[in-house]
Amino acid sequence: MVTGSLALGIVGVIVVFIFAWIIYSLSVYLAARIIGVSAPFLRVLIVTLIADIAYFIIGFIIMAGFLFTSNLVVLIIGLIISFVIALIIYKYLFNISWTKTFVMLIIANVIYFVIMTILVLILAALGYLALGGLFSSLSAAP
16 A cells, blocks of 8 residues: 555655656756757657666665675776666767767767756755745754
């Protein structure tokens, strides 16, 4: 039986995944345009979804290995393997060279980081404005 808070959590995870997927697809689309690769946005969405699913499965396996061993080397190797698999997926599905794929992914990750940082700062500012008055009446204990 699914309770209300569990259902809300599941919906929240799905909404965040879709939002992050669209933002990352936009950054891959912009990076592809920067390096001169012409791909329609719908194709970028599909390729990014395939790469995200593969990245999630591999990341889940690597994180489980890291949690059982507590070895940082396992985590670093997992990140390298995930990046290489993303390179393979983007290279073959966009039909571009290894160098262009590597540069495209680096540029896409930088664009994604900048967009998400700006969004987090905006949400933090809105949260501060919304909750700032809530705690203003509290005073320290003497």
